[in-house]
Amino acid sequence: MKLKKSIAISESGFVFDPMSGESFSVNEIGMEILELMKQDQPVDAISEYFVKTYDVEASDFEKYFYDFIGMLRQYQLIEDNEPA
Amino acid sequence: MEKKIFERPYIKKIRAGMPSKFGKPVKIDPLPFIDDLPVEELIKQYGSPLFVISEKTIRETFRKAKMAFETRYPRVQFAWSYKTNYLDAVCRIFHQEDAWAEVVSGFEYEKAEKNGVAGNKIIFNGPDKSLSDLKKASENDSLIHIDHFDELYDLIEVAKKMDHKPRVAIRVNMDTGVYPIWDRFGFNYENGDAWDAINRIVRSEKLELSGLHCHIGTYMLSTEAYRRAASKLGELAVRAFHRHNTLIKYIDIGGGFATQNTLKGAYYQGYDTAPSFDEYAESITSALLDVNFPDNKLPLLILETGRALIDDAGFLLGTVLANKRLSGGNRATILDVGVNNLFTSFWYDHEVNPVKDTSDHFEESTFFGPLCMNIDVIRDAISFPLLRKGDQFVIKRIGAYNMTQWMQFITYRPNVVLIDINGSTHVIRKMEDLNAVTAGESVPDHLQKI
Numbered sequence: 096m097k098l099k100k101s102i103a104i105s106e107s108g109f110v111f112d113p114m115s116g117e118s119f120s121v122n123e124i125g126m127e128i129l130e131l132m133k134q135d136q137p138v139d140a141i142s143e144y145f146v147k148t149y150d151v152e153a154s155d156f157e158k159y160f161y162d163f164i165g166m167l168r169q170y171q172l173i174e175d176n177e178p179a
Numbered sequence: 180m181e182k183k184i185f186e187r188p189y190i191k192k193i194r195a196g197m198p199s200k201f202g203k204p205v206k207i208d209p210l211p212f213i214d215d216l217p218v219e220e221l222i223k224q225y226g227s228p229l230f231v232i233s234e235k236t237i238r239e240t241f242r243k244a245k246m247a248f249e250t251r252y253p254r255v256q257f258a259w260s261y262k263t264n265y266l267d268a269v270c271r272i273f274h275q276e277d278a279w280a281e282v283v284s285g286f287e288y289e290k291a292e293k294n295g296v297a298g299n300k301i302i303f304n305g306p307d308k309s310l311s312d313l314k315k316a317s318e319n320d321s322l323i324h325i326d327h328f329d330e331l332y333d334l335i336e337v338a339k340k341m342d343h344k345p346r347v348a349i350r351v352n353m354d355t356g357v358y359p360i361w362d363r364f365g366f367n368y369e370n371g372d373a374w375d376a377i378n379r380i381v382r383s384e385k386l387e388l389s390g391l392h393c394h395i396g397t398y399m400l401s402t403e404a405y406r407r408a409a410s411k412l413g414e415l416a417v418r419a420f421h422r423h424n425t426l427i428k429y430i431d432i433g434g435g436f437a438t439q440n441t442l443k444g445a446y447y448q449g450y451d452t453a454p455s456f457d458e459y460a461e462s463i464t465s466a467l468l469d470v471n472f473p474d475n476k477l478p479l480l481i482l483e484t485g486r487a488l489i490d491d492a493g494f495l496l497g498t499v500l501a502n503k504r505l506s507g508g509n510r511a512t513i514l515d516v517g518v519n520n521l522f523t524s525f526w527y528d529h530e531v532n533p534v535k536d537t538s539d540h541f542e543e544s545t546f547f548g549p550l551c552m553n554i555d556v557i558r559d560a561i562s563f564p565l566l567r568k569g570d571q572f573v574i575k576r577i578g579a580y581n582m583t584q585w586m587q588f589i590t591y592r593p594n595v596v597l598i599d600i601n602g603s604t605h606v607i608r609k610m611e612d613l614n615a616v617t618a619g620e621s622v623p624d625h626l627q628k629i
Contacts, residue, residue: 110190118193122540122565125188151185159567162504163188169508170192 096164097174098132112172119170124149125163186538187502187565206539207564210532210573213494214598218534218573221596226610227498227571228516230595232578234272236492238600241276244488247456251464254479258302260434261287263485263579264493268597268607270294273488281483285312288321302431302483304350304392306330306364313337317345324348324392324431326365331379338385348390348431349376353411355404361396368411377415381423388425391415394433394483398442398526402454402462408432409463413470420473429479432463436487440527440576449527456487486579493578495521499570500549510544512566516574517548517555520592522584523577524557531557534571537564550589582608587616 103111108126110119121129124145131141138160145156167173211218214233222229241257248255258281259273265287270280271294280291283305291301298319306326308316313330314337316323325331325347338345350365351373366372380388391412395404409432416427436459441449467480497516505511518524531546541562548555557574566572585592591611596604 119190120193120540121190122186122188122538124186125190128188145185148183149185150182155567156185159187162502163190165504166190166508169504170190172190 097135098129098167099172099174102129102172104129104133110172115171117170119172128160128163186540187567189540189542189565191542207532207537209534209536210575211534213573215602216598216604218496218571221604222496222498222571224604225594225596225606227496228520228593229496230520230582230593231494231496232269232595232597232607233492233494234597234599237269237272237489238276240488240491241273241278244456244484247460248464248480248482251460252467252477252480254477256479256481258481258483259488260483260485261290262583264489264582265290266582266595266607267294268605269489285309288312288316302481304394310337317341320346322346322348322390324350325376326350328376331376335383335385344385344387346389347380347386348388348392348429349373349380350392350394351412351415353393353395353408355395355407357396357399357401357404361394364394365392368415373415374418377419377423381419381425388419388427390429390431390478390481391427392431392433395435397435398437398486399435400437400452400454402458405432405459406462406466409466410470413467413472416478417471417473426473426476427478429481430467431481431483434482434484434486436484438487438490438576438579440490440523440529443526443528489578490576491578493576493581495574495577495581497572497574499566499568499572501568502566505545510542511547512544513547513549514557514572515549516557517550518557519548519550519586519588519590520581521548521557521574521577522581522586523579528558528561529577530575531561531563532573532575533564533566534573540565552589587611591616
């Protein structure tokens with residue numbers, strides 16, 4: 096599950112896919128996930144970061160994380176189409 | 180180090196399009212309190228979902244409506260429409276405010292009696308009145324509003340055995356410029372049926388024709404329609420006097436006033452289109468004041484408005500059960516409030532508020548109820564702040580029709596709590612349990628053992 100390399104992410108939460116020309120808005124948490132994914136951080140490391148930084152349980156984070164990945168897949172923003 | 184608040188991650192495709200010139204609110208305000216009581220505490224104490232009724236709002240709304248009419252017309256009487264919300268506590272608030280009872284069935288009539296309403300202050304409407312209903316209402320000197328000729332002849336038969344004339348009115352339907360015409364109730368004005376009914380009542384010499392009644396529709400956004408209705412009833416009253424020397428003592432203009440809820444499919448929001456009490460009152464009373472009533476005696480003006488008096492006082496509190504994505508990627512949110520409790524979600528795009536302050540991020544979602552039924556949709560397209568399991572919300576303006584048309588379906592109906600004018604809470608209808616639901620059932624002997 097890798098974010099497409101060509102995806103551009105702005106600091107203000109604006110995401111642009113030059114392949115399709117489509118634009119997206121993303122909230123703060125979503126943006127942080129995208130940044131970590133861009134750095135090729137594994138899921139466990141991403142989860143560890145959020146549980147440490149935010150008021151969220153690991154199980155809850157996992158649920159919302161994979162839901163978010165589902166949205167990225169829906170918008171064809173990730174290269175890996177295998178189930179997460 | 181204190182941890183930061185976590186919000187569900189969210190990404191949304193930006194779509195170019197022509198925005199509405201009216202725009203949309205950029206933020207939905209949270210609703211953390213009802214009458215100064217924290218919603219979270221109410222749910223903690225009484226469960227979720229939970230109906231909450233504000234006594235303060237009921238009384239304020241009623242007084243506002245009353246003032247709108249009484250400052251324009253000298254003789255005004257409200258009658259509380261039982262079918263809109265017949266919880267005893269609610270009815271009694273209206274009766275304390277001097278509203279009579281307006282009922283449409285034998286059951287509602289019994290409720291009004293149980294609530295201590297005097298028989299001569301009960302208006303009996305509706306197409307289904309049994310002979311025993313008619314007899315009781317006649318004996319109690321109630322105002323019986325006749326719906327059809329079969330009922331008229333039933334009532335004449337009942338009256339033959341009585342030592343006084345039952346007081347009656349006819350319900351009149353008519354063209355008020357709003358279509359389709361509600362012509363299934365009462366006698367039509369334009370085709371002469373209403374006049375025919377008046378003639379037959381007078382000729383029977385068994386009934387006292389006291390009033391004329393109409394109820395031109397529901398959620399009526401046109402005040403002009405009420406003006407036409409009041410004019411036509413006024414004309415009938417004058418004609419009845421000149422032809423039969425019968426003085427019409429009251430004109431009952433019914434109900435049907437809109438609230439600020441938004442009807443499904445409406446382009447404008449309800450709060451932009453719903454007329455105020457003053458606007459309704461101005462149309463109705465000016466039309467009546469224009470009628471040349473006999474001896475300049477104005478008839479009593481009766482109003483049976485229900486929805487507009489109770490909708491704002493009702494709140495439905497609930498909790499998010501789950502989030503999911505549908506096959507097309509659309510967001511779906513499952514609430515613990517379903518159409519079994521919120522019947523009016525079939526008519527309205529109900530306004531929903533989160534309980535806690537939220538981020539500025541909105542997502543398109545469908546709000547589903549908890550029932551295992553495909554029709555259980557509370558909002559089929561709503562732009563709402565990101566919700567998580569366990570988040571609480573409040574649905575506003577649900578006081579009318581939900582606590583009468585709700586269904587005991589699949590699950591129990593929840594507690595109904597009244598917040599009184601001092602801020603104290605009272606359970607006015609307790610949550611059902613298995614015993615309450617199965618109380619009327621019985622199992623034949625051969626099915627006792629399974």
